[in-house]
Amino acid sequence: MDKIPILRMGHFLLVTIQTDLxxxxxxxxxxxxxxxxxxxxxxxxxxxxxxxxIVDSFMGRIIGNIASMxxxxxxxxxxxxxxxxxxxxxxxxxLELKGVHTALNVEKGMELLQTKIxxxxxxxxxxDDYSA
Amino acid sequence: xxxxxxxxxxxxxxxxxTIFLRNRIKECATKTGMGLVNxxxxxxxxxxxxxxxxxxxxxxxxxxxxxxxxxxNGVRLTFKDTGPGIPDIAMAMKDGYSTxxxxxxxxxxxxxxxxxxxxxxxxGTGTVITIIKWKNG
Amino acid sequence: MSNQSPDLAKTLRKKRNDILELWMKNQLxxxxxxxxxxxxxxxxxxxxxxxxxxxQNLNERNIAEVESADFEPVVEVLSGISISRAxxxxxxxxxxxxxxxxxxxxxxxxxxxxxxxxxxxxxxVLTISKLVDSFGVTTFETFIKGREEVILRQTDEITExxxxxxQLWDNILALPIIGTLDSSRTQVVMENLLQxxxxxxxxxxxxxxxxxxxxxxxxxxxxxKTVSATRLMGAECIISGIRPEIAQTVVxxxxxxxxxxxxxxxxxxxxxxxxxxxxxVKKTIREK
Ligand SMILES: Nc1ncnc2c1ncn2[C@@H]1O[C@H](COP(=O)(O)OP(=O)(O)OP(=O)(O)O)[C@@H](O)[C@H]1O
Ligand SMILES: [Mg+2]
Numbered sequence: 001m002d003k004i005p006i007l008r009m010g011h012f013l014l015v016t017i018q019t020d021l022x023x024x025x026x027x028x029x030x031x032x033x034x035x036x037x038x039x040x041x042x043x044x045x046x047x048x049x050x051x052x053x054i055v056d057s058f059m060g061r062i063i064g065n066i067a068s069m070x071x072x073x074x075x076x077x078x079x080x081x082x083x084x085x086x087x088x089x090x091x092x093x094x095l096e097l098k099g100v101h102t103a104l105n106v107e108k109g110m111e112l113l114q115t116k117i118x119x120x121x122x123x124x125x126x127x128d129d130y131s132a
Numbered sequence: 133x134x135x136x137x138x139x140x141x142x143x144x145x146x147x148x149x150t151i152f153l154r155n156r157i158k159e160c161a162t163k164t165g166m167g168l169v170n171x172x173x174x175x176x177x178x179x180x181x182x183x184x185x186x187x188x189x190x191x192x193x194x195x196x197x198x199x200x201x202x203x204x205n206g207v208r209l210t211f212k213d214t215g216p217g218i219p220d221i222a223m224a225m226k227d228g229y230s231t232x233x234x235x236x237x238x239x240x241x242x243x244x245x246x247x248x249x250x251x252x253x254x255x256g257t258g259t260v261i262t263i264i265k266w267k268n269g
Numbered sequence: 270m271s272n273q274s275p276d277l278a279k280t281l282r283k284k285r286n287d288i289l290e291l292w293m294k295n296q297l298x299x300x301x302x303x304x305x306x307x308x309x310x311x312x313x314x315x316x317x318x319x320x321x322x323x324x325q326n327l328n329e330r331n332i333a334e335v336e337s338a339d340f341e342p343v344v345e346v347l348s349g350i351s352i353s354r355a356x357x358x359x360x361x362x363x364x365x366x367x368x369x370x371x372x373x374x375x376x377x378x379x380x381x382x383x384x385x386x387x388x389x390x391x392x393x394v395l396t397i398s399k400l401v402d403s404f405g406v407t408t409f410e411t412f413i414k415g416r417e418e419v420i421l422r423q424t425d426e427i428t429e430x431x432x433x434x435x436q437l438w439d440n441i442l443a444l445p446i447i448g449t450l451d452s453s454r455t456q457v458v459m460e461n462l463l464q465x466x467x468x469x470x471x472x473x474x475x476x477x478x479x480x481x482x483x484x485x486x487x488x489x490x491x492x493x494k495t496v497s498a499t500r501l502m503g504a505e506c507i508i509s510g511i512r513p514e515i516a517q518t519v520v521x522x523x524x525x526x527x528x529x530x531x532x533x534x535x536x537x538x539x540x541x542x543x544x545x546x547x548x549x550v551k552k553t554i555r556e557k
Contacts, residue, residue, distance in 0.1 A: 020154070022147040023183065054154070054172055056179040057237045080503060084463030085172035087498040093176060093241035094227060102503035104470055109503070169460055 004029045006036050012113060013037065014106070016048040026062045034069045042075050044113035048106055050081025060095040067100040076101060076116045080109040134264075136208070137198045145191040150182040153194055157207060160198050164205040166267045173245040174207060174265040180238040181211045181261055187232060189215020189259065199264065206247065206266035217255040225251070277379070277393050278327045284378045289320055292374035299370070306357045315350055320371070322346045333396050335403035344407055351411040361412045365405050372401040432458045434465040441542045442471045443535065445510075447480030455491035462506075463498060472504045473545060475538045479510025489524045496529050505530070505545065509538035 002025055007014040013036055015029070037045060047063065049055065055063075067077040078101040082090075090097070101116070103109035140160075142153050154175050161171045178194070185192040192213030199208045218224045225243065230236035243249040247269030253259040281288065293313055296302060307315070323343050331337035347368075354364045375397050383390040432454075437443045444462050448454075462474055476495065478484070484492075492508060499506035509532040519526060532538040543550060 085169045087501040104503045
């Protein structure tokens with residue numbers, strides 16, 4: 001089965017969806033991504049959908065799910081690069097993706113994540129410093 | 133009067149079939165000269181209906197046609213399944229109604245995305261949904 | 270009619286060359302001949318094409334049925350001729366007369382053929398007149414259709430011109446809307462704006478509606494959708510130029526704009542945008 005690659009960039013994860021999504025593929029992305037966030041302790045997730053010519057209610061829901069799940073795992077999600085036609089269609093369909101951050105492109109998405117996240121300081125140890 | 137210019141039947145039995153369906157529709161819509169936004173609306177609508185067909189009726193058939201009415205050209209899609217049917221159509225057409233623990237956006241959303249929407253369903257026999265997107269609609 | 274029609278189509282076909290010669294003679298003798306637009310050879314080729322397609326598709330049945338689908342190829346050639354003539358600068362009157370001069374040629378031939386049978390001649394004359402008249406009408410219809418297409422194209426162009434998107438600053442776009450907003454225009458405005466946002470990578474768009482005479486609930490709905498779509502793409506949309514009357518209608522109509530950033534003027538929207546981008550506009554203090 002096809003798989004959508006997840007790239008690790010420091011404290012962030014980047015997913016670029018290049019193929020046409022069908023439901024099972026989207027669902028496995030959701031599972032993989034949440035696993036990965038937890039495993040890598042990522043603080044931010046960027047989902048680049050600029051290559052997607054359509055996003056329907058199912059995919060929209062998966063994106064919303066990913067954002068909510070990551071939030072619980074203490075990571076922010078930004079969806080970047082949505083095409084104008086896709087945005088217009090989603091609004092008409094009735095899906096606003098509330099609770100999901102958006103940005104025009106990966107670069108701006110990074111900037112947004114950086115403002116949203118207080119990155120762990122140059123601490124060599126991996127675990128969070130509650131006591132301090 | 134709506135005149136079909138050419139037609140093609142596409143079977144939707146599994147999820148991957150919907151990708152083939154989208155591509156066929158895209159090709160047809162491009163031929164009519166339909167703009168990108170309307171194409172996207174049409175394909176998204178088709179994606180919703182195909183999913184419903186798979187999820188609630190175990191699959192079905194889609195007739196993809198380019199049609200013309202006077203000066204207008206467009207694409208007509210007929211989704212036909214022999215599933216359980218929809219007992220209360222008015223209810224199913226409401227935003228937020230779902231028997232599948234979902235958002236219930238599919239049918240009402242689809243109606244908003246297309247120029248013409250027609251649904252016929254007989255419980256126990258199946259469902260036929262016809263949508264048209266006019267090139268400039 | 271069935272007692273004479275069988276022969277008429279065949280007779281005409283047999284007399285093809287006579288008809289063509291007569292028709293050409295009529296045309297070349299006409300004072301209104303436009304040699305400046307079409308050479309005599311071109312005219313002949315055109316006339317020959319039309320006559321041949323007509324005679325090929327004519328038979329004893331359809332000759333009296335001007336609406337018959339059999340004439341589609343004829344209508345096609347005829348439309349082609351009308352369009353190309355219109356482009357060459359012929360007036361619709363000239364093209365109409367060109368078709369009607371074919372009638373004269375056809376009638377002259379029929380007259381010779383049926384000179385011994387006045388009753389049949391009358392029927393034949395009526396039949397041919399009706400047929401050619403209908404072709405004449407076709408040329409006018411084509412002409413009008415051509416004009417309509419020009420008008421439609423111009424309408425599209427006007428819609429496009431009347432919604433310019435302006436880059437006000439790095440990352441800030443403005444779209445001043447002037448005139449009535451209807452559904453189709455809002456559609457164009459929205460698509461235009463969103464595409465420009467992608468193309469320029471601007472994260473803030475200001476939609477200025479001070480030039481819009483009225484906002485009804487449909488227009489408001491469209492504005493809300495535009496703002497929502499902009500946000501989905503990752504940009505922010507500010508609506509400016511809201512006049513007090515519009516604020517009144519919006520509230521009276523029960524439209525909720527509370528999720529949208531609205532500003533009274535383009536200037537205050539720009540100031541707000543600067544704030545979002547953490548830009549500061551300052552007066553420079555110069556040494557005296
Ligand atoms: N082809 C079909 N056969 C039988 N029932 C159907 C069919 N299509 C839709 N339905 C019924 O109509 C209801 C509403 O459909 P709709 O697509 O609007 O929402 P949904 O599929 O439940 O949710 P969403 O599409 O938002 O994920 C469905 O829950 C289902 O009960
Ligand atoms: Mg559905």
